[in-house]
Amino acid sequence: PKILVLASGSGTNLQALIDASRERDFPGQIVAVGSNQPGAFALERAAQANLETFVVNHRNFGSRDEFDAALMAEILRHAPDLIVLAGFMRILTTDFVRAFRGRMLNIHPSLLPKYTGLKTHQRALEAGDSVHGVSIHFVTEELDGGPVIAQAEVAIASDDTPESLAEKVQEKEHVLYPIVVRWFCEGRVQLGSDYVMFDGQPL
Ligand code: GRF
Numbered sequence: 233p234k235i236l237v238l239a240s241g242s243g244t245n246l247q248a249l250i251d252a253s254r255e256r257d258f259p260g261q262i263v264a265v266g267s268n269q270p271g272a273f274a275l276e277r278a279a280q281a282n283l284e285t286f287v288v289n290h291r292n293f294g295s296r297d298e299f300d301a302a303l304m305a306e307i308l309r310h311a312p313d314l315i316v317l318a319g320f321m322r323i324l325t326t327d328f329v330r331a332f333r334g335r336m337l338n339i340h341p342s343l344l345p346k347y348t349g350l351k352t353h354q355r356a357l358e359a360g361d362s363v364h365g366v367s368i369h370f371v372t373e374e375l376d377g378g379p380v381i382a383q384a385e386v387a388i389a390s391d392d393t394p395e396s397l398a399e400k401v402q403e404k405e406h407v408l409y410p411i412v413v414r415w416f417c418e419g420r421v422q423l424g425s426d427y428v429m430f431d432g433q434p435l
Pocket residue numbers: 239240241242243244245246274318319320339340341402405
C-alpha cells in the first residue's frame with residue numbers, strides 16, 4: 233500500500249515511520265509527505281529520506297473549503313491507499329474526511345476519549361490524573377473522535393511538567409504509530425460502520 237504522510241511540525245512521528253518503512257519486511261511505502269507549513273522540519277526529514285514533498289499553505293486560501301480542495305488535489309496525484317496525519321495541525325472539512333473514510337489515521341496525545349483538542353498534557357496534569365498516553369484512531373467527522381485502534385499509557389509522576397510528560401508520551405508515539413500503520417498495510421485493521429475491525433473481529 234501507498235502511504236502519504238501529512239505533518240505540520242517537527243516530524244518526529246514522520247521520522248519514526250520513515251525508519252520503520254526502511255525495514256525489509258515493511259508492508260507499505262511512503263510515497264509523499266505534505267505540509268501546510270512551508271518551514272516545517274518534517275519536510276526536511278522527508279527530503280533527507282529522498283521522499284517527494286509538497287506544501288499547501290493554508291494562508292494562501294480564503295476558506296477551509298478552498299484549502300482542502302487544493303490539499304485533496306495534491307494528495308490525489310499520489311493516489312495513496314492510506315493518509316497518515318502525523319502532527320498535522322489543520323482541521324479538515326467534512327467532505328475531505330468523508331472522501332478518505334477508513335483510509336486516514338491520526339495520532340492524538342491523550343487517552344481518548346479524554347482530552348480531545350490541544351494542551352492535552354497540561355490538562356491531564358491539572359486534572360490530577362495518574363495515567364496519560366497516546367491514541368491512534370481512524371479520522372471521522374468528529375474532531376479527535378473517530379474509533380480508536382490502539383493506545384499506549386504513560387504513568388504520570390508527581391514532578392512531571394507538561395514538557396516532561398509530552399516527552400514520555402512522544403516516546404510511546406514513535407513506537408505505536410509504526411505498529412498501527414503496519415497493521416493497516418497488512419489489512420489487519422479496518423474501519424467498520426463506527427468501530428474498528430481487527431483481524432476480522434470488532435475491536
Ligand atoms: C505529536 O505529539 C502528536 O501526537 C501531535 O503533534 C505532535 C507531533 O509531533 N498531535 P511531531 O511533529 O511528530 O514531532
